[in-house]
Amino acid sequence: MDTEQIDAYLRHIGAERPAAPTSRALHDLHLAHLRSVPFENLSIHLGQDIELTDKALVSKVVDAHRGGFCYELNGAFAALLKALGFDVALLQARVYDDTGELGIPFDHLALRVLTEDGGDWLADVGFGAHSELPLAYADRGEQADPAGTFRIAETPDGDLDVVKDGKRQYLVDPRPRALADFKAGAWYHRTSPDSHFTRSLVCSRLIDAGRVTLSGRTLKTTAGGERETLELTTEAEVLAAYERHFGITLEREPHVRGGE
Numbered sequence: 001m002d003t004e005q006i007d008a009y010l011r012h013i014g015a016e017r018p019a020a021p022t023s024r025a026l027h028d029l030h031l032a033h034l035r036s037v038p039f040e041n042l043s044i045h046l047g048q049d050i051e052l053t054d055k056a057l058v059s060k061v062v063d064a065h066r067g068g069f070c071y072e073l074n075g076a077f078a079a080l081l082k083a084l085g086f087d088v089a090l091l092q093a094r095v096y097d098d099t100g101e102l103g104i105p106f107d108h109l110a111l112r113v114l115t116e117d118g119g120d121w122l123a124d125v126g127f128g129a130h131s132e133l134p135l136a137y138a139d140r141g142e143q144a145d146p147a148g149t150f151r152i153a154e155t156p157d158g159d160l161d162v163v164k165d166g167k168r169q170y171l172v173d174p175r176p177r178a179l180a181d182f183k184a185g186a187w188y189h190r191t192s193p194d195s196h197f198t199r200s201l202v203c204s205r206l207i208d209a210g211r212v213t214l215s216g217r218t219l220k221t222t223a224g225g226e227r228e229t230l231e232l233t234t235e236a237e238v239l240a241a242y243e244r245h246f247g248i249t250l251e252r253e254p255h256v257r258g259g260e
Helices: 003-013 023-036 042-046 054-063 070-083 179-191 235-246
Strands: 087-095 108-114 120-123 142-145 148-154 160-164 167-172 203-207 210-215 218-223 226-231
Touching (some): 003 023, 023 070, 023 203, 042 179, 054 070, 070 179, 087 179
Antiparallel strands (some): 087 108, 087 167, 148 160, 160 167, 203 210, 218 226
8 A cells, every 4th residue: 555545544534644553553543444434245235246455455445435344344454554564464263153153264354463562452343343442462351342341262272262241252263364365255255145144234333332233224323322223115215324324325225135
């Protein structure tokens, strides 16, 4: 990324260029990204390609004003962090389902970020409703976050369980990977009928004291512990909601495969 691209990315997420790649700067960028760039799987249901390269991912977020799922969001965020001088490693993880079973290898992409002031962090802007701030990578105790209580626990095999409010979220392999290593996982999640991404439609973004989520035609807003649900009835209302709440302009309404 050149200086112009870095500045455009920072403007898009409403963040200042940090003077140095410090832990404080990482925390600020992490939160700004979650508040500005939605977690969404619209491309899957719009028949759009998903290209896992730094250039394509940054362009989708900055130029197209779109979001994405884990590979896209954490891939783009990693490109920005590297351009700003952070030491970033891409990590593959397997996600736990509701029954406690693990998903496929390269199920998820998370980031390990080292900072100039000695910080060692697990950063993740691509897991939907997850931690709002990076987690201390080497800390094995409970970590308080605005989104809940987190813990990183080492397994007998040397992997890391990421736990939120007592529930295991995903299992991290600590070995660094390349972005291209995640292509098979991304292909699976955008094509397989067994992937929850092909069976559901979601667009979600962190807001002050809550979250706004559009699932199909159901718009849910949570703020201060209060939840408001609105059922949209027309395509025009859905497209307006995407633009108003997520800054996403679409020519047509996406539908889950097989849906009407």
